[in-house]
Amino acid sequence: MPFPTPRAFLPLRHATFRTLWLATLASNIGGWMQNTGAGWLMTSLDPTPMMVSLVQAASMLPVFLLALPAGALADIIDRRIFLITAQAWILAMALILAALTMTDAIGPWGLLALTFCIGAGSAMNFPAWAATTNELVPREDLVGAIALNGIGFNLARALGPALGGFAIAAAGPEAAFILNAVAFLVLIVALLAWRRPREARSRMPQEHLVSAMRAGLRFVSHSPAMRAAILRACTFFLFSAAVWGLLPLLVRERLGLGPEAFGLMLGVMGGSAVAAGFALPALRARLDRSETVFWASLLICVAMGILAVSTHWAPAALGMLLYGAAWITAGSTLSASAQLAAPAWVRARAIAIYQLSFFGVMAFGSALAGWVGGRFGVPVALGAAAAGGAVAAVLVRAWRIDAVAGAPPAAAETVAPTPEAPAQELQALLGEHSGRVLEVVRYCIDPAEREAFLKAMQEVRRVRLRSGAVSWRLYEDVAHPERWVELWAVESWTEHLREEARRTDWDRAALARAAGFHRMEAPPEAARFLNVVP
Structure with a gap:
């Protein structure tokens, strides 16, 4: 008797979603290998806390700068072509970075510049891919597909850093950069094979970029559900970003370990996030979305507190375990709330603004943690982030993100007034x-x-x-x-x-x-x- 398919995997029944999900998983693994290689390479080129933390900031800052125009473009042009162009850009930048690293022609600022360029391609990709999910699965599988995207992202985070750490140890950071390029080539092939149905041509003119951006901003500013999701995401990611900026130094200097341990620490976090992703349906049956984010915020602060006092790999691994579980719990819950709050016509733009907000604060939080770490030490920076995150979680707890989906409330029998036809x-x-x-x-x-x-x-x-x-x-x-x-x-x-x-x-x-x-x-x-x- 065959075993039933776990509910988390039901969206994989749809062939196109399954193909693109697997290809995206490969590209995400490559992206985490690239991030691992860049962070570790910077500890050799310029090991100051500020420069190491700027690697993470450089990968996130493009989202802050480009997310809104990327979301507008993804809403008004063919998303398949848009996605292929973004992946081709990332592939080209990854090959350039690999070539410069192999020839010892890369410096700290060159590494930051190319990391920024790769981040720019990712910034163009994020809102388009998130808005595409609705096209690949029927509505009844949409929430499951969103959760599965989060599981895939964190599965990549579990495998990518570990594989990147071993690749760096075996052949240097350039090996991680080359494997990243290969992974994005896989995604390009999958996108070329996707035959996206033609949209019905509207009789109205196509929206222009600037007016489309304004329309997206107006929608978000007057949507209470989107505003609440953005506020909760900003307060969560601002403080939790400290780990991303300071983990390479924590592993190398405070724990005295090498690149393999750095990759494994990130792998522990990613594995914990995957496990938490499968447990989320049971958790959401007990807590609403707002309370889920609140308790995950407190848990991630506990994790950062453990990392702040760790001098041995064992408690540090425990901290990363808790960190990964809290990260996926809050992150996927907030992302699902944002996607469910946005209708189809503005979905990519709304998601872009959501991503712009939390990636921007992540870039700022990572750089701020690097500055505090440089002035007062890595433990102090992590401890301060833990304390600040706990206070912020309590302050924004009243902003609810729950009522963003489901059937509309009953309307009055009266219909909305209709004007006369124009003369x-x-x-x-x-x-x-x-x-x-x-x-x-x-x-x-x-x-x-x-x-x-x-x-x-x-x-x-x-x-x-x-x-x-x-x-x-x-x-x-x-x-x-x-x-x-x-x-x-x-x-x-x-x-x-x-x-x-x-x-x-x-x-x-x-x-x-x-x-x-x-x-x-x-x-x-x-x-x-x-x-x-x-």
Whole structure:
């Protein structure tokens, strides 16, 4: 009798997802080998804590700089071509780094520059790959696929550093760089074999990069679920990044061990993260997402405290074990919350902003830990990160990341007001370059329901601004308190047409609830006005 497939592996039933997942696993293993080689090479080129920690910062800083334009591009052009281009760039940079290392032509700043370039390719890749997951599996397997991506990433983190450490010991850091290039070549082949279905061509013009970026920023700034996920991620990764920046020095100087031990320490962390990934479904059955992140944040602070006082490999390995489990628990929970909070039209951009935020604070946290380590020593830097992380976890605990998925709440029977069709003689003025469009809805409200109506309109405001409005106002008639006027503006007629396509079921329910307060027999009057004066 065959054994049932574990739930964690169910998304691998889908052939395209399985192929790309395995190829991404190979590229992630190569990436961790590259990170291990770069960190260890810097301890030979310039072993100061600041320079060693800057290796980690250089790999993360590109995400802070490029994530938003990368996410916008991934939403408006073919993601398959975009992903292939990003992998080809990483492959080229990895080969250049390997060649310079083999010829002893690399210096500390050259290593940082090429690490930055490889990080730039990864920054372009991250939001596109995360947004692609929804295309590769049906909705019922989406959460499992997101979790499986996290398991794969941490499986790579378990294998990559260990393999990198042995490769460095056997043939030098250049061996790790060459193997990284080979791994990315595997992913390029898999992407070339992927036959992505053609998207239905929209009759509206394609979004431009700058306006697409603005739309992504507006969505995130007016989405409470996305803001909460970003805040919780920033406070978690800011302090936990200290380990990434200081681990090479901890292993080499405080523990007195070599590159094999460095790789094995990272392998212990990755193996623990993989094991925790399989245990997450049981944990989430007991705790909601917000509490899961809170307790994982405290656990990672305990891990950093153990590392701060370790002078022997055994307690240090225990610290890395706890660190890996806490890292995957918080990281995958936050990532799933961010992806579930973003609708399809803005998903890559929203994920990019989420990644921009936490990678930016990781780069800053790694560099800050290096500065503190240089001034006061590695144990003090790790201890301070542990204490700061615990305090931050308590301060942001009230920001909930739970209500970001599921069916929308029941809407009122009333539908949202619909404006009249535009006059035929004005059709020629309506398009991408029409200028701003002012939209108006007039309500007649029972004054006794004023407070409930205002509460409903706060959610309407968020809906309008998430969907593309650049401004929103609500006015009350001072002579007739039952009369209200809602006004909002969008950049062009094309952006107005995109509004409806961008609304989720949650958004439509919120608009219908607000319209349900209207007390006239006729529905609320809706109108649109074109700005004709420059």
